[in-house]
Amino acid sequence: METINIGFGGIVSASHVICVLSPDSAPIRRRIQSEKENGRLIDATYGRKIRSVIICDSDQIIVSAIAPETISLRMSENKGRN
Numbered sequence: 837m838e839t840i841n842i843g844f845g846g847i848v849s850a851s852h853v854i855c856v857l858s859p860d861s862a863p864i865r866r867r868i869q870s871e872k873e874n875g876r877l878i879d880a881t882y883g884r885k886i887r888s889v890i891i892c893d894s895d896q897i898i899v900s901a902i903a904p905e906t907i908s909l910r911m912s913e914n915k916g917r918n
Contacts, residue, residue, distance in 0.1 A: 840910050843902035846880035848890060850911060856904045857889045864889055871897045 838850040857864055868889060871877040876896050884901035891897055900907065 838914050840907060840914060842880050842888075842890065842898065842900040842907060844880065844882045844884075846898075846900065848892075848898060850914060852892045852894060853911070854891045854893055856907050856911075857891065858904050859886045859889050859899070868897065868899060 839847045840850050840853065842848050859865060859868060868877065868886070878896060878898040881899055881901040886899045886901065888900045888902055888904040888907055889897060890900060890907070
């Protein structure tokens with residue numbers, strides 16, 4: 837199983853990731869708030885600022901304190917190893 841380190845001990849299965857986004861736009865911030873209210877938000881920031889939003893195929897959203905570029909780089913490095 838291919839995994840991605842999303843920072844501070846958090847790991848996500850790469851096969852379930854649909855996209856990695858920046859939380860800067862208003863629609864993404866609204867989606868984060870909506871998912872938090874519905875109980876489908878996984879907060880992996882450990883109290884830090886949200887820098888990336890990971891959308892999974894299970895309709896769950898994961899927020900991370902690691903930049904989207906860093907997560908993307910880690911995903912491509914994992915693909916190179918396999």
